[in-house]
Amino acid sequence: MEFKLLNFNRFMANFSTKLVGGFIAVIVYNYTQNLTLSLLTVVIQYLFGFFFSLIFKNLLIKKPQLFLFLRIIPIFVYELLLLFVDANPLWCVIGIGLAFSLSYTFKNIPNEVLFSYVNATRKSGTGRMLALSKVVDQGAIIVGLLIGGLILDYLPMQVLIIISLTLYLVGALPLFIFYMKHRKDKSYNQEYSTYAHIALKEQSNSTIYANSVSKRIRVIYCLFYFLQESLQAMYVLLPILIFRITGTFTSAAIASAIFDGFFGIGCYLTGKLESKRDITIMSATAGILVGVLGICLVFMRENTMWLFYLLVGIMAICYAMTYFFMYNRMIMKSKIVGRNITCVINKINMYYLSTSFVVAFGMILPISVCFYVGGAMSIMAGFLSPKIEEKTRRILVDHLEDNDIREDYSIFSRK
Numbered sequence: 001m002e003f004k005l006l007n008f009n010r011f012m013a014n015f016s017t018k019l020v021g022g023f024i025a026v027i028v029y030n031y032t033q034n035l036t037l038s039l040l041t042v043v044i045q046y047l048f049g050f051f052f053s054l055i056f057k058n059l060l061i062k063k064p065q066l067f068l069f070l071r072i073i074p075i076f077v078y079e080l081l082l083l084f085v086d087a088n089p090l091w092c093v094i095g096i097g098l099a100f101s102l103s104y105t106f107k108n109i110p111n112e113v114l115f116s117y118v119n120a121t122r123k124s125g126t127g128r129m130l131a132l133s134k135v136v137d138q139g140a141i142i143v144g145l146l147i148g149g150l151i152l153d154y155l156p157m158q159v160l161i162i163i164s165l166t167l168y169l170v171g172a173l174p175l176f177i178f179y180m181k182h183r184k185d186k187s188y189n190q191e192y193s194t195y196a197h198i199a200l201k202e203q204s205n206s207t208i209y210a211n212s213v214s215k216r217i218r219v220i221y222c223l224f225y226f227l228q229e230s231l232q233a234m235y236v237l238l239p240i241l242i243f244r245i246t247g248t249f250t251s252a253a254i255a256s257a258i259f260d261g262f263f264g265i266g267c268y269l270t271g272k273l274e275s276k277r278d279i280t281i282m283s284a285t286a287g288i289l290v291g292v293l294g295i296c297l298v299f300m301r302e303n304t305m306w307l308f309y310l311l312v313g314i315m316a317i318c319y320a321m322t323y324f325f326m327y328n329r330m331i332m333k334s335k336i337v338g339r340n341i342t343c344v345i346n347k348i349n350m351y352y353l354s355t356s357f358v359v360a361f362g363m364i365l366p367i368s369v370c371f372y373v374g375g376a377m378s379i380m381a382g383f384l385s386p387k388i389e390e391k392t393r394r395i396l397v398d399h400l401e402d403n404d405i406r407e408d409y410s411i412f413s414r415k
Contacts, residue, residue: 005175007133009068010111011140012171017103018144019164020079023152024100026239026252028093031086035240037093039362042236044097045104046359050352052105053345061341064110069176071106072168074099079161108351112344134324138264142257149253214339216395218346221330224388225350228287228326230377231319232351233358234294235259237370238312244367245302258309259316266320271328279325280386287322287382290315295375298368326385333392 020027024045029038053060060067078099085092151160238259239252246252273279293315300308327347334343358377362370 005178007136009171009175010133011136012167013068013071013107014137014140015144016164016167016171017075018141019148019151019160019167020082020157021075021100021103021164022141022145022148022256023239023249023252024078024082024096025236026243026249027082027152027157028085028089028096029240029243030249032089034089035244035367036363037089038240039359039367041093041097041100042359043356043363044094045100046352046356048098048101049104049108050349050356052102053109053349053352056105057109057345060105060109061113061345064114065175065178067106067110068114069172071103072165072172074103074106075168076165078103079164083157083161104352108348109345112348113341134267134320135264138260138267141260142264145253145257145260149249149251152249213395213398217333217392218339218343220388220392221343222346222350224326224381224384225347226354227377227381227384228322229347229351229354230358230374230381231290231294231323233355234297234371234374234378236355237359237362237367238297241297241367242308245300246305251305255309255312259312262313262316263320266317267324270321270324274325274328279321280389283322283325284382284385286318287385288379289318289382290322291375291378291380291382293318293375294371294378298371322382322385326389329389329392333396336396 025038025042028041029035032038056067078096081092081095081099085096148160235256238255242252242255243249270279293311296311297308297315300311330343330347331340334340354377358370358374361373
């Protein structure tokens with residue numbers, strides 16, 4: 001039941017917030033005609049998302065349903081401030097960025113933590129559930145972006161804000177009610193440990209050894225996700241890039257919708273493919289291709305929009321494969337070391353840091369540099385992904401066999 005409510009909440013939340021939230025940087029640019037201010041909004045969003053996730057971490061883990069409901073407050077704040085950004089650009093940009101980062105904090109960790117809670121006791125089907133969740137997410141995002149882009153081109157933004165807040169409340173209320181009914185249950189909102197991890201804790205003579213294994217896994221995946229999540233920066237910048245070329249919200253919405261649509265399809269197909277064969281090399285190749293295509297986007301012009309959309313679609317499918325493969329493997333391995341929630345939160349924090357790092361280049365250099373940097377990081381992640389997968393696998397083999405491990409955190413070492 002809770003899995004259905006979670007997916008309903010995710011669908012309605014993504015749909016309602018993308019109506020306005022999917023165009024924040026573009027709206028700021030449209031009103032101010034200042035690219036630096038527009039990109040500052042994005043940097044504040046993700047940089048403070050990182051700090052807020054650290055501040056609220058424990059509460060977000062314990063009460064994720066509550067924060068998904070309370071998220072309507074920062075959403076209301078940044079949507080309201082968008083109405084005044086032309087009158088007082090700098091202060092509104094700062095306020096929008098902070099409110100949006102708080103909104104993201106109340107969304108990302110609770111969503112992933114809840115998925116882990118719901119999925120925790122399942123011995124199989126992790127990939128299928130992950131694929132289904134991503135399809136739900138992307139379907140809602142596509143609808144929200146397309147409708148939001150059309151309304152922004154032809155109707156006042158106030159209409160869009162009222163629709164957005166109403167729909168978000170409809171999606172968040174059922175999950176919140178379910179939480180209020182079950183919050184006192186003993187096993188509710190509890191992290192799960194695999195039998196392998198429990199057995200090792202009981203048999204191992206050294207807790208230092210077990211902690212070393214967990215730390216190594218987390219460090220390696222943090223380094224990897226800082227590189228891979230650079231694609232998110234390119235995704236965030238797509239609407240600005242297209243709006244500067246075409247001057248319409250609809251064109252920006254189409255590009256983002258194409259990416260999200262093919263990303264959802266890619267996750268679903270990858271989930272099916274991965275259950276039948278080893279796709280390590282395919283995933284690595286796809287990751288490299290993502291970076292190459294991201295760099296190519298900056299050379300597109302208005303008379304080649306069809307090619308731009310085509311590249312975005314291919315890029316989304318490739319990213320879906322490399323993202324899904326590594327995320328699914330990370331979830332399975334983090335269960336074994338008993339740090340499922342921690343690894344998921346680390347991934348989100350790397351997403352914040354990587355995105356703000358890449359976008360910050362556009363504040364002092366041409367926006368094309370962001371795509372060069374993000375593309376190079378994605379290519380590096382693609383090259384490293386098989387090495388990381390093998391490295392973490394070997395560490396876990398030692399972990400399960402209770403062997404000694406070396407204090408070597410390098411992903412390039414042979415052992």
